Each structure stands twice: as structure tokens, then as C-alpha cells.
Amino acid sequence: MNSAAQRPVFPFAALIGQAPLQQALLLAAIDPALGGVLVTGPRGTAKSTAARALAELLPEGQLVNLPLGASEDRLIGTLDIETVLRDGSVRFSPGLLAKAHRGVLYVDEVNLLPDALVDALLDAASSGVNTVERDGVSHSHDASFVLIGTMNPEEGELRPQLIDRFGLMVELQNCFEPSVRQAIVKARLAFDLDPQGFRAGYAQQQAAYVEQIHAARAALSQLAFDEAVHARVSALCIEAAVDGLRADLVMLRAARALAAFEQAATVTAEHVDRVAEAVLVHRRHSRESQADHDAREDDASAGAVERSSESSSSSARGDAQSADAAGDSDWGYLAPEPSATTHTHVKGVIPLNVKKR
Structure with a gap:
């Protein structure tokens, strides 16, 4: 019971x-x-x-x-x-x-x-x-x-x-x-x-x-949706800046249920308008908020690229400085050191005659 x-x-x-x-x-x-x-x-x-x-x-x-x-x-x-x-x-x-x-x-x-x-x-x-x-x-x-x-x-x-x-x-x-x-x-x-x-x-x-x-x-x-109904649903969901497509699907089903309840022959844009608020009230985002969110994401992406570029530049500068400090690779692990020279007179070199072949 x-x-x-x-x-x-x-x-x-x-x-x-x-x-x-x-x-x-x-x-x-x-x-x-x-x-x-x-x-x-x-x-x-x-x-x-x-x-x-x-x-x-x-x-x-x-x-x-x-x-x-x-x-x-x-x-x-x-x-x-x-x-x-x-x-x-x-x-x-x-x-x-x-x-x-x-x-x-x-x-x-x-x-x-x-x-x-x-x-x-x-x-x-x-x-x-x-x-x-x-x-x-x-x-x-x-x-x-x-x-x-x-x-x-x-x-x-x-x-x-x-x-x-x-x-x-x-x-x-x-x-x-x-x-x-x-x-x-x-x-x-x-x-x-x-x-x-x-x-x-x-x-x-x-x-x-x-x-x-x-x-x-x-x-x-037995009830189908014509192009006008689909267009109205899309317009309302885009205006509400909803996430994903669940709102579109629910709105279509809700409009169809309302048309069936009222024994209407077809689903109309008026049925869509009458169910829209119950579908969108918990999914709606303001356009400004969505734009701000997108702008923050763009700024974050740009910042990441800039930081990556700066990191690459810093790395390159670091490598160059390391190379300058290390000098030519022929010196091995020790950096080259200047050696003292004595200023003595060096006699000129007399070239030898080139032998004929």
C-alpha cells in the first residue's frame, strides 16, 4: 500500500x-x-x-x-x-x-x-x-x-x-x-x-x-523540432554564455514536454521561451564575466610564453657566460692563465734559398 x-x-x-x-x-x-x-x-x-x-x-x-x-x-x-x-x-x-x-x-x-x-x-x-x-x-x-x-x-x-x-x-x-x-x-x-x-x-x-x-x-x-526551435534554443544558450551543450539538450526536451502536456501539434519557439528560465537559471554566466575569464586565460598564456622566452634567453646568456669563463675547449678543465714574457732582442731570421726541383 x-x-x-x-x-x-x-x-x-x-x-x-x-x-x-x-x-x-x-x-x-x-x-x-x-x-x-x-x-x-x-x-x-x-x-x-x-x-x-x-x-x-x-x-x-x-x-x-x-x-x-x-x-x-x-x-x-x-x-x-x-x-x-x-x-x-x-x-x-x-x-x-x-x-x-x-x-x-x-x-x-x-x-x-x-x-x-x-x-x-x-x-x-x-x-x-x-x-x-x-x-x-x-x-x-x-x-x-x-x-x-x-x-x-x-x-x-x-x-x-x-x-x-x-x-x-x-x-x-x-x-x-x-x-x-x-x-x-x-x-x-x-x-x-x-x-x-x-x-x-x-x-x-x-x-x-x-x-x-x-x-x-x-x-x-511524436513531436519533432523544426529549425526555428533549434535556432531559438541556440540563441538563448549563447546569450546566457552557458558551458557546454547540456543546456541546449535540456531546453529542447523541456520544450517538447511542455508542448506534449498542452497537447500541441508541434514544438514552438514560445514553448522554448517558457521553459528557458528553469533551464538557464543555474547555468547562466554574464558576458562580462565570460570575457574577463577569457582575458585572464589569455594573459596567463601570454605570461607563460613570456616567462618561457625569458627563461630561454637567461639560459642562453648563462651558457655564453660559462663559455667565456671556460675559454677554448683545448684548455681542458683549467681556464687559460697569462704567462710573463721577457723583453729580449730576437735576431732576425735569414730565409734559405728555395731549392730547385
Whole structure:
């Protein structure tokens, strides 16, 4: 029995003031290969509430939490090597990645996890497969899940290499709009007072989300990208001065997922524009910063060449000075020394007659 049946979940359709987050989560649910969603923001901004709400819309309705103290074996599973050696058969004990298949894997404070665990999470999230290898023995299984990682930037950052591997990112902020704050609080109080009655009011919208996700997944492979879409994606990524091509690929997939969700006949540049911020917010570099970085690299290269030239010149000068000090090589290891001469009269030499042959 899933957790949704045991404990009422706040409906996804009832989330207020979270449109960018809802869109990013739906896109990841339609195409889990996007690589998951990183959600940043202060405490109390409904990050975990949104993750649980999304899980209820997926086929298995399964939400798996990865605790901070989890080991790598707990995450990816273990192989019983003794059984392999004794019987020649592979005995695999599933981990949390196997449990999260077709559901949501939620990682709170992902920035506090060891890098090795984050790498394993992102590998499985993007490929849909988990592979465990021990002592030359390997086992693979399907692990298609929606990865949702949350973090509070005040408690530490993820390495840029890891942030880039999250497909989408949404930055949540504290709400200071009185009417929105009041609406959120009223909805939460109503849910806590009568969960079933509150959920009943959103049952139709929830069912529509489930149908849209199912239909969008089926339509993904039928949607192609025309040249205008490719051109728009390239322009946005170049303008953002992103590293590599991952942003281009994720943006195309996210735009396709949005078009599929809306049952559009084709992917358009408008779909690209609507997903661009979630793709670029954690990958964007300013042009000035990029230019400064390139200039520093050029200066460093020029300095290295100059230092190399100076070193060669110094070496040449040193060799010349050594040669001057050593004199002609015929003197051997000792430098030539001047010898005193006596100024005596030398008689002239009378040449002999050349004999005729």
C-alpha cells in the first residue's frame, strides 16, 4: 500500500503562488530523463509539500525520501558476492533507487550529501538505469523516477559541476504579498481541518493532471523540432554564455514536454521561451564575466610564453657566460692563465734559398 493511501496529501492543484515550480515538476514527470529538478529557497516555502503532491499524480504514487545519512549501498543496492562465488548466481538487494522506480525520489538538503551520492543520483535520473558493480560482477535494473532535490543556499552550495547536471532549477522566494500569504495560510488550515473534504474540492483538477501526464508521455516521441526551435534554443544558450551543450539538450526536451502536456501539434519557439528560465537559471554566466575569464586565460598564456622566452634567453646568456669563463675547449678543465714574457732582442731570421726541383 502506498503512502498516499495512508496519509492524505495536499493536492498539487491546490498549490498557490508556485506556478514556476509546478511547471518544472510537471515537465520532469512527463520526461524524467530531463535529469530532475533542483529547488532552492528558504525554509517554509512548500518545497517538500510540492514533492509529495507530485508523487500522487504518478502511476505508482510513490514518494521515496533519501535521508542525509544514507550510505551508497542504501541508495543503489548491494550484491552478495559470496552467493556469486558459491552458486554462480547474482543475488541483488534493491536500494532506494529501485524503490523509487516510476515515482519520486525526494532529497532534502541535497547540498549536504556526499558528492559520490549526488553523482549516483544524477546518473540514474538521467539514464533511467541503475547499475551496481562489485568485484567484477554487475547488475542493472530500471530506475525511472523524478528526482527532486531541495536546498537552502544559506546552508551551503553544490559544486557547479553537480548543479549543472540537474535538468531544471527553480528559485523560491519568501512571499511578501499579503493577499497571497493569506490565501496560502487559509488553504493550509482548511486542509488540516478536513483533509478529505479539502481534497474532494480539487479531485477533478487532480484527475485532469493525471490524464495530461499520461497523454503527454505517450506523445513525446511524436513531436519533432523544426529549425526555428533549434535556432531559438541556440540563441538563448549563447546569450546566457552557458558551458557546454547540456543546456541546449535540456531546453529542447523541456520544450517538447511542455508542448506534449498542452497537447500541441508541434514544438514552438514560445514553448522554448517558457521553459528557458528553469533551464538557464543555474547555468547562466554574464558576458562580462565570460570575457574577463577569457582575458585572464589569455594573459596567463601570454605570461607563460613570456616567462618561457625569458627563461630561454637567461639560459642562453648563462651558457655564453660559462663559455667565456671556460675559454677554448683545448684548455681542458683549467681556464687559460697569462704567462710573463721577457723583453729580449730576437735576431732576425735569414730565409734559405728555395731549392730547385
